Amino acid sequence: MNVLGLSFSDHEASAALVVDGKLTVAIARERITRLKRDGIRWGGCRLDLSPAIQYCLDAAGLSFDDVGLVVWSHTDHLPPEEVCGLWTGEGGGFDLASKPSLAIPHHFAHACGAYYSSPFRGEAAVLVADGAGGTLGGLLRNCAGPEPEAIRSGAAAVQNLSPHEGDNVRELESFYRFGPGGGEVLRKVFGHWCSIGAVYGHVSKLVFGDYLDAGKTMGLAPYGRPSDKRMFFADAGTEEMRAFTRMPSPERAALEAKIERWRRLTTSTNYKSDLLTDFTASLQLETEEALLTHARWIGRRTGLTRLCFTGGVALNCVANTRLAEETDFEEVFVPPCPGDDGISVGCALYGASLHGEVLPVEHASYLGRRYSHTPAEVEASGLERCFEGEDVFESVAREIASGAVVAWYEAGAEMGPRALGHRSFLADPRRADVRDRLNAEVKRREMFRPFAPVVLSDAVPEYFVESNPSYFMSFVAQVRDDKQQVIPAVTHVDGSARYQVLREQDNPTLHRLIAAFGRQTGIPMLLNTSFNRAGEPLVETPADAARCVVASTADYLVVDKAVYRNVTTGKLWRDAEFIGAAKATGDTRNAQTH
Secondary structure, three states, X not given: OEEEEEEEOOXXXXXXEEEOOEEEEEEEHHHHHOOOOOOOOXXXXXXXXXXXXXXXHHHHOOXXXXXXXXXXXXXXXXXXXXXXXXXXXXXXXXXXXXXXXEEOOXXXXXXXXXXXXXOOOOOEEEEEEOOOOOEHHHHHHHXXXXXXXXXXXXXXXXXXXXXXXXXXXXXXXXXXXXXXXXXXXXXXXXXXXXXXXXXHHHXXXXXXXXXXXXXXXXXXXXXXXXXXOOOOEEEEEOOOOEEEEEOOOHHHHHHHHHXXXXXXXXXXXXXXXXXXXXXXXHHHHHHHHHHHHHHHHHHHHHOOOEEEEEOHHHHOHHHHHHHHHHOOOOEEEOOOOOOHHHHHXXXXXXXXXXXXXXXXXXXXXXXXXXXXOOHHHHHOOOEEEEOOOOOHHHHHHHHHHOOOOEEEEOOOOEOOOXXXXXXXXXXXXXXXXXXXXXHHHHOOOOOOOOOEEEEEHHHHHHHXXXXXXOOOOOOOEEEOHHHOOOOHHHOOOOOEEOOEEEOOOOOHHHHHHHHHHHHHHOOOEEEXXXXXXXXXXXXXXXXXXXXXXXXXXXXXXXXXXXXXXXXXXXXXXXXXXXXXXXXXXXXXXXXXXX
């Protein structure tokens, strides 16, 4: 059975394919169209997923005739015949109506994607939190799976925070128990755009101009001090089943008016004012506390020791870390694509589960297709081949240690927003100057935003106080006090780092590069950030990669171990500058490694 999963989502619409029980390939439409967040209400505003479907079929060497089942989720839980009609009207290239198909609820698709791609083979609790899922009425009328009957029969607890909206209320947070036999919905919170994720998105739009810029909000919060009083979330539900809704707060409204005025009257890109930092710090703390309440409830309700957390809110690494540290769950798993791009993965895996055909997912992130390339194709953008005949890993590590920014491209791309070593900019974690260059020149983004380290698994205890292994940059860890000045480029203002733990089996080539860098510098990690510029999705093809390197002024591009130098710009940050700065601060051990 080959199962095609489709996500007709507001943003990051996507497709995924399971072949004989194995999750084989997945792609967000934005990677193909090059329209950031391409979806029904963002990006291209189209329903047609034909490019993503064809991508998946080509990667697996299949045709549409080979697909035995199509499972989809629509952001509004529309009737299947309406989805097919809209698809046809949009000029879709595949006849979805010709295939056996079923539609599943938005939150259930999130839950399936998390559980079936997790390392958990037994039972696990699953918590879903996002801006909003599909409507209650559409779920009951148009969706398959275990949820509709559980809600109708009263087997699932339903909390409606906006009863005046009738059937138009949307999924806010959902609670499940999953096991080898499938998923069971325990509780669902419905309402009208008053979820934990919606409130966070509102602040992100207020401060940064985009509802989906929650990552920026999370990065700004550590610069501030949270208020002693609640401003964002009011308690709802019962004492036993606490829920949260948007709080009517005169204090918050007054602060929001000040922020709106600031946005209108200033062109400054300095976000580190007390007004903004304290406001976002307060939001972050209240968000964490609300999620802890939800996680503790499902822990008590199920008695399980494993939790999967997913939905767009699960991109909040700081909150994820508190779930791992401050609940009774022994293991917490967050998939690399917890947002709406992961919906298609959940759809495809659920379809496979109906046939008893879900194989363990080897790596839940590297789901893109592979590309071949020729040197001429890359050199046409203004790059030249270099280091031929040399050890690639030693040569590239040497250049990174001397201050170069290296674009690292290999195999299939990551699924999800965070680069994990297949589509990455890599740099020296010791150099604060490189961090500033990455923000100002390479990435073209706000200067307060932090960067992540990718660290060899054996070295984690030496540098970090770890509570939960972070293989997908889903958690943060405190950098040990004596290491914060050693790796300033990846240490945030509060001493934390959104780190990636790298095991050799996950990415042998990146592991070899970091090992080479460690031998040369004594530091077994690199700065790792996504291979894109502000407003762009991650690069997909070698041609995308070459264009991005030239536009970004990065120094080198490595495509499947072939190294190219960017001849359109010289290195702007030289060894002598760094060695001088290191001596001035007394960090001569690192300077001597050059």
